[in-house]
Amino acid sequence: MSEEATPPLRILPSALAEANGDLPFVAIVRNREELFRWLRDPLPGLRWLQVEGMLGDSEAWTEAAHDKSHIPFDVVLSDPASEFSNLYRLVDSSAEREVRVTVPAGPGLAKAVRLAAALRFPVRILPGQPTAAALGELREVLEFYLHEPMVEAPIEFLHSLLASMEGGDTGSLWMILEEDPDVFHHCDADGRAGVPRTDDSGCVEAGSPGFVENWLKGLIAQEGECAACPWQQPCRGYFKWPDPAYSCQGIKGLFSSIQAAGNEIRKELASFTAAEAAMSDPDEGGER
Amino acid sequence: MSERVFSVILLPTSDCNVACEYCFEHKEPHRLSPALLPLLTRRLLDHLEAEQIEECEIYWQGGEAMIMGPAWFENAGEIMNRAAAERGRRFVHYLQTNLISYSPAWNGVIQKMFNGSLGTSMDYPNLYRKLFKGGAAAYTKLWTKRLREAKSAGIAVGVIAVLHRASLEAGPERFYRYFTEELGLSDFQVNTPFPGGPAKEVEGGFQLDSRELAEFMVGLFDLWMTEGYSSGVSVGPFDALIDHFTGEQARLPCIWKENCSNQFISVDAKGTVAQCDCWVTSYPEYFFGNIFREADLTRMLKTSRARRDFVERPKHLVEDEDCLSCRYLSICHGGCPVRTYSALGTMMAKDPYCEVYKAVFACAEAHAGEILRARASPVVSLRRAHELGVSATQ
Numbered sequence: 280m281s282e283e284a285t286p287p288l289r290i291l292p293s294a295l296a297e298a299n300g301d302l303p304f305v306a307i308v309r310n311r312e313e314l315f316r317w318l319r320d321p322l323p324g325l326r327w328l329q330v331e332g333m334l335g336d337s338e339a340w341t342e343a344a345h346d347k348s349h350i351p352f353d354v355v356l357s358d359p360a361s362e363f364s365n366l367y368r369l370v371d372s373s374a375e376r377e378v379r380v381t382v383p384a385g386p387g388l389a390k391a392v393r394l395a396a397a398l399r400f401p402v403r404i405l406p407g408q409p410t411a412a413a414l415g416e417l418r419e420v421l422e423f424y425l426h427e428p429m430v431e432a433p434i435e436f437l438h439s440l441l442a443s444m445e446g447g448d449t450g451s452l453w454m455i456l457e458e459d460p461d462v463f464h465h466c467d468a469d470g471r472a473g474v475p476r477t478d479d480s481g482c483v484e485a486g487s488p489g490f491v492e493n494w495l496k497g498l499i500a501q502e503g504e505c506a507a508c509p510w511q512q513p514c515r516g517y518f519k520w521p522d523p524a525y526s527c528q529g530i531k532g533l534f535s536s537i538q539a540a541g542n543e544i545r546k547e548l549a550s551f552t553a554a555e556a557a558m559s560d561p562d563e564g565g566e567r
Numbered sequence: 568m569s570e571r572v573f574s575v576i577l578l579p580t581s582d583c584n585v586a587c588e589y590c591f592e593h594k595e596p597h598r599l600s601p602a603l604l605p606l607l608t609r610r611l612l613d614h615l616e617a618e619q620i621e622e623c624e625i626y627w628q629g630g631e632a633m634i635m636g637p638a639w640f641e642n643a644g645e646i647m648n649r650a651a652a653e654r655g656r657r658f659v660h661y662l663q664t665n666l667i668s669y670s671p672a673w674n675g676v677i678q679k680m681f682n683g684s685l686g687t688s689m690d691y692p693n694l695y696r697k698l699f700k701g702g703a704a705a706y707t708k709l710w711t712k713r714l715r716e717a718k719s720a721g722i723a724v725g726v727i728a729v730l731h732r733a734s735l736e737a738g739p740e741r742f743y744r745y746f747t748e749e750l751g752l753s754d755f756q757v758n759t760p761f762p763g764g765p766a767k768e769v770e771g772g773f774q775l776d777s778r779e780l781a782e783f784m785v786g787l788f789d790l791w792m793t794e795g796y797s798s799g800v801s802v803g804p805f806d807a808l809i810d811h812f813t814g815e816q817a818r819l820p821c822i823w824k825e826n827c828s829n830q831f832i833s834v835d836a837k838g839t840v841a842q843c844d845c846w847v848t849s850y851p852e853y854f855f856g857n858i859f860r861e862a863d864l865t866r867m868l869k870t871s872r873a874r875r876d877f878v879e880r881p882k883h884l885v886e887d888e889d890c891l892s893c894r895y896l897s898i899c900h901g902g903c904p905v906r907t908y909s910a911l912g913t914m915m916a917k918d919p920y921c922e923v924y925k926a927v928f929a930c931a932e933a934h935a936g937e938i939l940r941a942r943a944s945p946v947v948s949l950r951r952a953h954e955l956g957v958s959a960t961q
Contacts, residue, residue, distance in 0.1 A: 337878075341869065344829075347619055364882040370825045374571050394885055397897035398825060428932070429897045551943075 290329060290457075291466035293317070299324050305353070307331060311339045318346045327351040327377075334365040344371030351377040353403070360387025366394050373400065384409045388416040392434060393423060401432040405456060406530075407476055408518060414529040421533060425540050437537065443513045444541040452517040453491045460490045477521045491515050498523060510534040573615060574624040574831035576844045579639070581630040581835060584667055585706065588695040589731075589760075594630065599836040604643055607834070607858060608650045614864040615656050623656065628663035628844060630836075637676045644680040661686065666713040666724075667698070667706075674720045684723035687714070691745040692733050714750060726755040735779050739786035747800055756803030756820075757787065759920050761906040777919075781926035788930045805931065811898060812935030822903035822918070828877035832868070834858055840867065842877055845905040853908075880904055880914055888917045895928040 293313035296306040439449040453459035464472035810817035838859035841847035884901035902918020
């Protein structure tokens, strides 16, 4: 979805979205009325619906499966441990539209990701500043993502991070997770845009252009962890927001594992390419 | 319009012309009246319209479907297809029959209504499929004759084989050769047995040890990969699994769907609606309603308490069973509700054949891996180029 979200994309509550017209936006819907309002009569600027707190409403999903508007859903789980099994309710809707599942890093993350992957839904994990327990779940998910052949759809942010370490132009974590305020305007109930994961959505710092680069510059100037961090490029201080005192030790381990997997893939590809080259050039050896 | 396809297993009669020992269906002489067909069709089309589904697959079976006679089917096909076309919908018809009463009189309707193909069933060895007079040997002889006649008439025949203890004793090789060489078939499917309906003594022969059954299935899979895969023999569900694991579009059998409840229903001659033919013939406690008595099929399906169990089953399995940690969850989802219910008396448990399925999935995964490696391997590319007479350096 982030590819479609080239700047600026407003992500705002359903009621505020009414006035958005042709400008690109994502409507946040939290009940049946809001969901079906947009399915019935979408405005031209609507890119997708961010569906929150509705997985428990089985009738809403039965109804939504009948809708043919093809408007994509980003279904956000607030409590993956209790909600994950309800992902089955999205199966019919996904026949008519793209459905992505967004899961916060917390208890039940690994379960939700496993089931979402089994149902072939792309996943966006919102890591925030993960606790030790959440890091454990993130490590489990990474293992699953890297080594489970059944995973067919991307599991973000792991997928893009792996690609970026292999030279892919995926942008920073802020971009991958659709949290870069230059590109994604997350609006509060009053329509004020700000940086996600902070209560102070209207703060001057957050609303100013170049927020991510300024944030990183500030962190480096403080000579904290970010200054010498090998993952500074893809991270851009993501895990230091909103609390710059957050220790990235566990996160660095996660990055290292992704890097190691990337190296392994690169090595295998190189040996395969070499073998293929040798085969196509008889003078270089190989089977004659 | 939705790309979803909805399927109906339609039983024009529960009556049957043979006496298979293991059959769990509750046989009744009731037949679907031509006078009720327009109503049945209207109810189905209303549902398709409500769900915005364009195409509906109708799987005609029984009881024994051919009891109805070719003229009945010709009439039924015309009524249903005309009504569907008028509402911008389409029925696609399939026929499942025991073939015993097949005759050339069927050829016209099979070509026209069923696209020149049909499905039938035979086991190896056949111990339980019996005629009322003459037993299993007479059944096999007559069925084989009918099969050959149908094939000679240009009808494509697919065969379903249900495994039992004697199949396992015979072993995969004799089993495979019976279908491919003795019967000359290039399309058959292997089903795992389940007791269904009220308990009967003969079902003892169908209570198979999971380890032995898995061993048989894997042996058959291996044999098919060696001898049949590349030479156009299709063996279900192995072929669909190979498609899946090689990244092709795969149509896996209903037992492994995310949720079968949203994909098909079964309707019997009296209008009873249930999840599939197994439920509609055997388990009144899980009937959804009656299509002739209730005007709105969509509403019936939405509000049926019995159906809610089917809808909610996969949720329960990932919460309460070990399905979530299974590497094959994406292609199994806990297996078949009726296999589970008939064996355990509840559907809120995983399929009792879990270990058999896992062995088959692992076998499919390994074979698919070889296929993919062979496709990618430079050595194989070179060999293939050599076979084609092309220099690898060109």
